[in-house]
Amino acid sequence: MDKIILRGLPVGCVIGTLPAERTAPQTLFFDLELCGDFSRAGRTDDLNDAVDYTAVERCVKEYAAGTSFFLLERLAYACGEKLLEGFPLLDRVTLRIRKPDAPVESESIELEVTLARS
Numbered sequence: 001m002d003k004i005i006l007r008g009l010p011v012g013c014v015i016g017t018l019p020a021e022r023t024a025p026q027t028l029f030f031d032l033e034l035c036g037d038f039s040r041a042g043r044t045d046d047l048n049d050a051v052d053y054t055a056v057e058r059c060v061k062e063y064a065a066g067t068s069f070f071l072l073e074r075l076a077y078a079c080g081e082k083l084l085e086g087f088p089l090l091d092r093v094t095l096r097i098r099k100p101d102a103p104v105e106s107e108s109i110e111l112e113v114t115l116a117r118s
Contacts (some may be wrong), residue, residue, distance in 0.1 A: 001092065002038040004051055007031045011061050014068040015075060018103060022068070026101050028075075030060060033094035034083070051089050059086055072097050072111045080115035092116040 009032065013024040027065040034051055041050035063082050069075045080093045102109040 001035050004034040004038070004053065005032070005035070006053060006056065009057055010058065013064040013075070015070075015072065015099070016102075017070045021103070025065070026099070028064070028072075029098040029100070030079075031085075031096040031098075032056065032060070033092075033096075033107070034087070034090050035092040035094075036089045037091070038089065046071060051087055056083065056087065059083060059087045072099060072109065073113070076111055076113040077115065084115060084117050 005116050011028050011030050013028065014025050015028065016022065016026070034056065034102065036051070041047075043049075045089055054092040056107060059082060063079060064075060067075060068077065069078070076095045076097055080095050083093045084090055090112060093116075094112060096110060096112040097111045100108040
């Protein structure tokens with residue numbers, strides 16, 4: 001299985017359970033691992049046979065910006081489902097979301113989930 005990795009994609013969205021987190025978007029950072037069989041693109045050198053990285057980024061940013069989930073878990077699963085629906089070459093997606101401004105003593109909160117096409 002082949003893998004495309006996108007790291008550090010800044011995404012603005014309303015996320016969190018505290019009243020202060022519900023009033024304005026905050027920046028999260030997404031790392032995406034996109035898995036599938038990309039051998040056709042490797043043979044043809046044609047974007048039509050490949051996963052368009054720009055379209056993946058746009059999909060995640062636009063979708064997340066329109067949400068206001070309370071939990072990172074829900075955001076991660078919803079974004080993963082959206083990617084699997086919108087990009088037929090993907091068989092599995094791993095999303096890692098970092099929330100640097102989380103109201104905790106730690107430097108940041110980070111969540112990782114993996115979804116696979118059924």
